[in-house]
Amino acid sequence: MSDFSQRLIAWQAVHGRHNLPWQVSDPYRVWLSEIMLQQTQVATVIPYYQQFLERFPDVASLAAASSDDVLARWSGLGYYSRARNLHKAAQMVMERFEGQFPRTPALLAELPGVGPSTAAAIAAFSFGAQAAILDGNVKRVLARWAGISGYPGTKVVERELWQLATNLLPNTGIERYTQSLMDLGATICTPKKPACMACPVQADCIARQQGRQAELPTPKPKKVSPERQTVLMMVERGGKILLERRPPSGIWGGLWSLPEASSTLDASNACQQRFGLNVEFDSAGEDFVHVFTHFRLTITPLPGSVINQTALTHEDHLGWFSKAEALELGLPTPVRKLLMK
DNA sequence: AATTCGGGGCT
DNA sequence: AGCCCAGAATT
Known part of the structure; x- marks a missing residue:
């Protein structure tokens, strides 16, 4: 049983991934990669990670940055x-932990x-702690190897998987073992058509013995995803476009976005009410669908131009930006696509 | 305990 | 057109 970990460790040394940019012992880099991943x-x-590190090479520089700068990256x-x-976490490391990442899972989880x-x-990875991970890869590997059925998103199944993951931990070589689970799930024990012949634990894999690789882990019960609709107003004034910073929680929280209207008919009224702007709108652009x-x-782009300004709106969450300036901001992907056209 | 958070790559 | 991804926070 404990030989499960030894087989994985031996396999990782030969067949695992060894050149990922975050395979270092610097906890800042490990932490950043784990969050991004x-x-x-x-x-x-990978490209985000490298650009982010160039801009924020250590936890102190990240803590000192503006939130706009972080969101833009x-x-x-x-x-x-x-x-x-x-x-927030970078600032907590600086203030509460005096610039040093805590070394235990319990403190890190704060x-x-x-x-x-x-x-x-x-x-x-950073400190060699005896701690079990349970990400999507590990859930799949363990559910198949141990023949655990039931959707892993439910509490019962998740508890069972955590228990098993903890029981299987090796006494030494935790770094390579942890990496081996991720590598096996990413390259061999894949969601579809797993390469069981190349798997180091194929001999005692329950899913393989029972031919149930395609059934495990049990998929999430699916529901029909609802349809929503919005109008994104592209209000121009003297070569600049009006953007609005979204509230910190909810969809696209904290990002700069094109102001929304509930319908094309309401757009003019919305600009008057919310921004004190008299806007003449063109005909709407082509609808397009963004999938969450x-x-x-379904997004309807609605371009328009300011006729006059009836009230002064110097609000912190509003701004006029040239196209080039806007593309430097933290923007939702569909808004970025609209501005790039 | 279930839902809410994006976006892209892959089949 | 779905499915999945080095999941956590919120409700």
Whole structure:
């Protein structure tokens, strides 16, 4: 049983990934990579990671940055609460932990954006702590190897997987073992068509013995994703466009976005009410669909020009930007696409 | 305990 | 057109 970890460690040494840019012992770099990699694939993260490190080479520089600067570097990666929490956590490391990352999973998990699995990964990679991770890769590997059925998002199944992950930990070599689980899930024990013949634990894998690789882990029960609709107003005045900073929570929290209207008919009224602007709108652009995890958003772009300004609006969450200036901001992807056209 | 957070890559 | 990804915070 304990030989599970030894087989994985031996396999990783030969067949694992060894050249990922965050495979270092600097806890700042490990932490940054783990946050970026939450629900995000390695290939997507790499360019963001490198640019982010150039701009914020250490935790002190990140803590001292403005939130606009941090969000701008995150723009396009998604799950923007990660960027807000990252910034807060950097400040917490500076103030509460005197610039040094804490060394235990429990303390690491007190940083915003660091949950149980991420805390364990940071502690294992940076400090060699005996801590179990449980990300999507590990859930799949363990559910198949141990033949655990049931959707891992439910509490019962998740508890069972955590228990198993903890029981399987090796006494030594935690860094390579942790990496081996991620590597196996990413390269061999893949969601579809796993390469079982190349797997170091194929001999005692329950899913393989029972031919249930395609059924495990049990998929999330699917629901129809609702449709939503919005109008994004592209209000121009003297070569600049009006952007609005979104509230800190909810969709696209904290990002700069085109102001929304509930309908094309309401746009003119909305500009008058909210911005004190008399705007003449052109005909609407072509609708396009932006897909989120849990709903589909149909966007109607609506260009318009300011006729006159009836009230002074010097609000902190509003701004006029040239196209070039706007593209430097933290923007949601569909807004970025609209501005680039 | 279930839902809410993005976006891209892959099949 | 779905599915999945080095999940956590919120409700």
